[in-house]
Amino acid sequence: MTSALQHSADDLVDALTELWNAEVQRRREIAERTGLSANDEQALERIVDASRAGDGVSPKALAAAIGITSASITVLIDRLERRGLVTRSVSPSDRRALLLRPTPEGLTLIESARGPGTDFVAVLERMDAAERESGIRFLHRLSRAIGHRAR
The missing domain is CATH 1.10.10.10 (Winged helix-like DNA-binding domain superfamily/Winged helix DNA-binding domain)
Known part of the structure; x- marks a missing residue:
């Protein structure tokens, strides 16, 4: 890297x-x-x-x-x-x-x-669609990686 x-x-x-x-x-x-x-x-x-x-x-x-x-x-x-x-x-x-x-x-x-x-929704609503989509993909990948390691 x-x-x-x-x-x-x-x-x-x-x-x-x-x-x-x-x-x-x-x-x-x-x-x-x-x-x-x-x-x-x-x-x-x-x-x-x-x-x-x-x-x-x-x-x-x-x-x-x-x-x-x-x-x-x-x-x-x-x-x-x-x-x-x-x-x-x-x-x-x-x-x-x-x-x-x-x-x-x-x-x-x-x-x-x-x-x-603490209004997370307001922060997320200010993101454009591409930012939200990228964030969703990232968080799902990270969650899967953490879940895999926790097993």
């Missing part, structure tokens, strides 16, 4: 490290402000985002989205429900299935947790 290419790779690793550290710090601050664990906060964010899109989230889909087991998701949902942050309701399309939705308290907590400067 040439020096210029190595320099570019090093710069990219530095930028990714900076992003990772910023996210870790953001999650610590959220935990301090809300009393939510990282998994609880991530789950509540997904439930709130689905609600804003007019949907509920099934426990199975939520577990897959945040990468935990069905047993763990049940305990997590119980915790959020006890705090009054989510409700469980029967799916209108399948009476055997449950959907999770945020309560007004859950919505308020996530809004306060997100705070200023």
